Amino acid sequence: MANLNIRNKQERTYQAIVVGSGASGGWAAKEFGDLGVKTLLLERGRDVKHIKDYPTTNMLPYEFKHRGKLPQAVLDENPIVAKCYAFGEDSEHFFAKDAEQPYIQEKPFDWIKGYQVGGKSLLWARQVQRWSDYDFEGPARDGFAVDWPIRYKDMAPWYSHVEKFAGVSGNKDGLDTLPDGEFLPAYDLNIVEKHFAQKLKETYGGDRHMISSRCAHIHEPRPEFTAQGRASCQNRNLCQRGCPFGGYFSSNSSTIPWALKSGNVTLRPDSVVHSVIYDDEKGKATGVRMIDAHTKEVEEFYADVIFINAAAINSNAILMNSTSARFPNGLGNDSGVLGKYFAFHNYRAGVSASYDGFMEYTTSGGRPTSGYIPRFRNVKKQETDFLRGYAGGFSAYRGGGYVADARVGMDLKNSMLNRPAPDGPWRVGSHMMGETIPKESNYIALDKDKLDPYGLPTLKFNVDYDDNDEKMIIDYQEQISEMFSKAGFTDISVRDDHRVPGLDIHEMGGVRMGKDPKTSMLNGNHQLHAVPNVYVTDGASMTSTSTQNPTLTYMAFAARAAHHAVNESKKG
Numbered sequence: 001m002a003n004l005n006i007r008n009k010q011e012r013t014y015q016a017i018v019v020g021s022g023a024s025g026g027w028a029a030k031e032f033g034d035l036g037v038k039t040l041l042l043e044r045g046r047d048v049k050h051i052k053d054y055p056t057t058n059m060l061p062y063e064f065k066h067r068g069k070l071p072q073a074v075l076d077e078n079p080i081v082a083k084c085y086a087f088g089e090d091s092e093h094f095f096a097k098d099a100e101q102p103y104i105q106e107k108p109f110d111w112i113k114g115y116q117v118g119g120k121s122l123l124w125a126r127q128v129q130r131w132s133d134y135d136f137e138g139p140a141r142d143g144f145a146v147d148w149p150i151r152y153k154d155m156a157p158w159y160s161h162v163e164k165f166a167g168v169s170g171n172k173d174g175l176d177t178l179p180d181g182e183f184l185p186a187y188d189l190n191i192v193e194k195h196f197a198q199k200l201k202e203t204y205g206g207d208r209h210m211i212s213s214r215c216a217h218i219h220e221p222r223p224e225f226t227a228q229g230r231a232s233c234q235n236r237n238l239c240q241r242g243c244p245f246g247g248y249f250s251s252n253s254s255t256i257p258w259a260l261k262s263g264n265v266t267l268r269p270d271s272v273v274h275s276v277i278y279d280d281e282k283g284k285a286t287g288v289r290m291i292d293a294h295t296k297e298v299e300e301f302y303a304d305v306i307f308i309n310a311a312a313i314n315s316n317a318i319l320m321n322s323t324s325a326r327f328p329n330g331l332g333n334d335s336g337v338l339g340k341y342f343a344f345h346n347y348r349a350g351v352s353a354s355y356d357g358f359m360e361y362t363t364s365g366g367r368p369t370s371g372y373i374p375r376f377r378n379v380k381k382q383e384t385d386f387l388r389g390y391a392g393g394f395s396a397y398r399g400g401g402y403v404a405d406a407r408v409g410m411d412l413k414n415s416m417l418n419r420p421a422p423d424g425p426w427r428v429g430s431h432m433m434g435e436t437i438p439k440e441s442n443y444i445a446l447d448k449d450k451l452d453p454y455g456l457p458t459l460k461f462n463v464d465y466d467d468n469d470e471k472m473i474i475d476y477q478e479q480i481s482e483m484f485s486k487a488g489f490t491d492i493s494v495r496d497d498h499r500v501p502g503l504d505i506h507e508m509g510g511v512r513m514g515k516d517p518k519t520s521m522l523n524g525n526h527q528l529h530a531v532p533n534v535y536v537t538d539g540a541s542m543t544s545t546s547t548q549n550p551t552l553t554y555m556a557f558a559a560r561a562a563h564h565a566v567n568e569s570k571k572g
Helices: 002-011 023-034 072-077 138-142 152-166 191-204 255-261 312-321 409-417 467-486 551-570
Strands: 013-019 039-042 265-268 271-279 284-292 298-308 349-355 371-373 390-397 426-435 443-451 457-462 490-496 534-536
Touching: 002 013, 013 023, 013 284, 023 039, 023 255, 023 265, 023 551, 039 255, 039 298, 152 551, 191 371, 191 390, 191 426, 191 467, 255 265, 271 298, 271 312, 298 312, 298 551, 312 443, 312 457, 349 467, 390 467, 426 467, 467 490
Parallel strands: 013 039, 013 298, 039 265, 298 534
Antiparallel strands: 271 284, 284 298, 349 426, 349 490, 371 390, 390 426, 443 457
């Protein structure tokens, strides 16, 4: 029997374990597979195979029982996830429902989750912007959080590495605040968006810009995408259903199939990770303990290197639940900052307006991106009474004369075929993407007295806006309104929807990087200071948030860290 037990343990032993199969975990698995590392990829949710498991991807509107809307009973049962813009009849199967993981809100927080192979990479907005040194140097320059242990030069080659494989469409805009990358042809701006971009140049002398937003969509066929089995984006704008063409980047269409094809990676879905196993005698992590999602049986897997990529909140939870004699307050938590300095993006504000020019033009078709206003506040000097700044989305559109009504049959067909040309003005709009300042009072923690269906401690949130955020909202509304006015837009209105934190779906921090083990969790290579064979490369590792959509940076972090782990292993 002893030999059988030994053999069983050998069968559960790998060189590396990656926890989480979303954007960052998929990249870690892909790199390990390419480098010949025998890897176990654990995912708490069900398996979702590219194309095969996209049940709604080719459905026509009339094939949906509720014509794309969700029944009121579903909305009532899911008051949190129902707030997400992408949650609909065509995509609800890719969202974790509210009852699947209850959590405690000491302060309101809308936690949006995607529990399946690929995670939220099936649902993300696919906007990808590099960070610059203005972002990595921000905490040190402006005196908040702690200094990042890396700079843009450390990340530039890894941004390129990820962009070439994933496929990113964009222009070489030459902005020092938003470094250029390895781009496919950009999606064009429409006539009013180009007008706005030109007016910004004329009015602000090159200090403010509006560009075509860079997106993780294939806009030109290339051999590297064909090798992945992916084709160009078809501009269907049905991305939340899963793309059968692989036109946008997801773990499901790109990194995970590539990793599995290497023969070095084993995928195990339905595996809820309980904790990381730490060996006090060896002074290192030796594996992970997981719970089978169906049988609730506990099983252990072992490896020399552990990558935690369970998405920011659950990555924090796993480390907090990984206690031992050496780490009674969570794995690697000598500093006491685990779960603290949690941050997000401020998406509360927006500005809209009308424009009476270019009435001879309209738009047709779709595109998977919009315009983007890179950060221009407090970049090279402190200009305001708040720290840091914001970016903004921007789009212009013109509605048609057709209005859906109750007609059916030939009456409906005729009204659609003979719809009048647009006769109203152009509408323009911008939404805010503000940087929040990480602070100790914003934290997530475990309530060990309340257990979830897997017997794990329940997460509790104490996260909120602060005075810096409120001042930033007002400045954004004032500045964008001024920019709209100078572009000739009229009927300008501002909004603050007062949403609670979370709906940005850009959770960051809690396991932050830093130079000093006394004030941070991870070093410049994403290793836990106190347990260097454990890496965290998802949003949990973020020291600050900047304004850019963060997923590209997570993916670059994961690729860089995987190579670091292999190189360190070769050194012994």
